[in-house]
Amino acid sequence: MLEPNxxxxxxxxxxxxxxxxxxxxxxxxxxxxxxxxECLEPMGARLTCSLETVIENxxxxxxxxxxxxxxxxxxxxxxxxxxxxxxxxLLKDVGLNGxxxxxxRSISISTR
Numbered sequence: 001m002l003e004p005n006x007x008x009x010x011x012x013x014x015x016x017x018x019x020x021x022x023x024x025x026x027x028x029x030x031x032x033x034x035x036x037x038e039c040l041e042p043m044g045a046r047l048t049c050s051l052e053t054v055i056e057n058x059x060x061x062x063x064x065x066x067x068x069x070x071x072x073x074x075x076x077x078x079x080x081x082x083x084x085x086x087x088x089x090l091l092k093d094v095g096l097n098g099x100x101x102x103x104x105r106s107i108s109i110s111t112r
Contacts, residue, residue: 002033081107
Protein backbone atom coordinates (compact mmCIF):
# COMPACT_ATOMS: atom_id res chain seq x y z
CA MET A 1 0.00 0.00 0.00
CA LEU A 2 1.23 3.51 -0.74
CA GLU A 3 2.03 5.73 2.21
CA PRO A 4 0.12 9.04 2.30
CA ASN A 5 1.92 12.21 1.24
CA UNK A 6 4.92 10.37 -0.26
CA UNK A 7 5.80 10.80 -3.93
CA UNK A 8 6.61 7.54 -5.69
CA UNK A 9 8.47 7.57 -9.00
CA UNK A 10 7.89 4.73 -11.44
CA UNK A 11 9.42 3.80 -14.77
CA UNK A 12 8.64 1.28 -17.46
CA UNK A 13 11.09 0.40 -20.18
CA UNK A 14 10.82 -1.64 -23.33
CA UNK A 15 14.05 -3.15 -24.55
CA UNK A 16 13.83 -3.09 -28.33
CA UNK A 17 17.37 -4.23 -29.01
CA UNK A 18 19.51 -5.72 -26.26
CA UNK A 19 22.62 -4.79 -28.25
CA UNK A 20 21.62 -1.12 -28.44
CA UNK A 21 20.23 0.40 -25.23
CA UNK A 22 19.74 3.75 -26.95
CA UNK A 23 16.76 2.20 -28.77
CA UNK A 24 14.98 1.43 -25.50
CA UNK A 25 11.66 3.15 -24.87
CA UNK A 26 11.32 4.53 -21.35
CA UNK A 27 8.33 6.19 -19.74
CA UNK A 28 7.76 7.22 -16.17
CA UNK A 29 5.73 9.24 -13.83
CA UNK A 30 5.08 10.25 -10.27
CA UNK A 31 2.16 9.25 -8.08
CA UNK A 32 1.27 10.41 -4.60
CA UNK A 33 -1.43 9.08 -2.34
CA UNK A 34 -3.41 11.60 -0.37
CA UNK A 35 -6.65 11.64 1.56
CA UNK A 36 -9.69 12.68 -0.46
CA UNK A 37 -10.49 15.59 1.79
CA GLU A 38 -6.91 16.90 1.49
CA CYS A 39 -6.38 16.56 -2.25
CA LEU A 40 -9.37 16.02 -4.45
CA GLU A 41 -12.06 18.10 -2.82
CA PRO A 42 -9.95 21.31 -2.63
CA MET A 43 -8.99 20.77 -6.29
CA GLY A 44 -12.65 20.65 -7.29
CA ALA A 45 -13.32 16.93 -7.65
CA ARG A 46 -16.89 15.87 -7.00
CA LEU A 47 -17.09 12.64 -5.05
CA THR A 48 -20.74 11.80 -5.73
CA CYS A 49 -21.85 10.09 -8.93
CA SER A 50 -24.35 11.82 -11.20
CA LEU A 51 -24.39 13.14 -14.73
CA GLU A 52 -23.61 16.59 -13.38
CA THR A 53 -20.56 15.37 -11.47
CA VAL A 54 -19.34 13.46 -14.53
CA ILE A 55 -19.32 16.70 -16.49
CA GLU A 56 -17.77 18.73 -13.65
CA ASN A 57 -15.03 16.16 -13.01
CA UNK A 58 -14.22 15.89 -16.71
CA UNK A 59 -13.92 19.67 -17.01
CA UNK A 60 -11.69 19.79 -13.91
CA UNK A 61 -9.36 17.15 -15.38
CA UNK A 62 -10.48 14.23 -13.23
CA UNK A 63 -10.92 11.98 -16.26
CA UNK A 64 -10.73 8.63 -14.45
CA UNK A 65 -13.25 9.73 -11.86
CA UNK A 66 -15.60 11.01 -14.55
CA UNK A 67 -15.24 7.82 -16.59
CA UNK A 68 -15.71 5.54 -13.58
CA UNK A 69 -18.89 7.30 -12.55
CA UNK A 70 -20.16 7.40 -16.12
CA UNK A 71 -19.66 3.64 -16.49
CA UNK A 72 -21.63 3.11 -13.27
CA UNK A 73 -24.45 5.26 -14.63
CA UNK A 74 -24.45 3.30 -17.90
CA UNK A 75 -24.55 -0.01 -16.00
CA UNK A 76 -27.61 1.26 -14.12
CA UNK A 77 -29.32 2.58 -17.29
CA UNK A 78 -27.86 0.69 -20.25
CA UNK A 79 -30.45 2.01 -22.72
CA UNK A 80 -29.50 5.67 -22.11
CA UNK A 81 -27.88 6.74 -25.39
CA UNK A 82 -26.96 10.17 -24.01
CA UNK A 83 -24.67 8.57 -21.43
CA UNK A 84 -22.96 6.45 -24.10
CA UNK A 85 -22.42 9.51 -26.29
CA UNK A 86 -20.81 11.34 -23.36
CA UNK A 87 -18.58 8.32 -22.74
CA UNK A 88 -17.56 8.29 -26.39
CA UNK A 89 -16.68 11.99 -26.13
CA LEU A 90 -14.52 11.36 -23.06
CA LEU A 91 -12.79 8.49 -24.86
CA LYS A 92 -12.11 10.67 -27.90
CA ASP A 93 -10.75 13.42 -25.65
CA VAL A 94 -7.86 11.12 -24.68
CA GLY A 95 -7.31 9.68 -28.15
CA LEU A 96 -9.24 6.42 -27.75
CA ASN A 97 -11.13 7.00 -30.98
CA GLY A 98 -11.51 3.32 -31.89
CA UNK A 99 -13.06 2.48 -28.53
CA UNK A 100 -15.34 5.51 -28.81
CA UNK A 101 -16.52 4.46 -32.28
CA UNK A 102 -17.17 0.92 -31.02
CA UNK A 103 -19.27 2.35 -28.19
CA UNK A 104 -21.21 4.56 -30.59
CA ARG A 105 -21.88 1.57 -32.89
CA SER A 106 -23.45 -0.23 -29.96
CA ILE A 107 -26.01 2.60 -29.81
CA SER A 108 -27.01 2.18 -33.44
CA ILE A 109 -27.24 -1.60 -33.04
CA SER A 110 -29.50 -1.33 -30.01
CA THR A 111 -31.86 1.12 -31.75
CA ARG A 112 -32.46 -1.11 -34.78
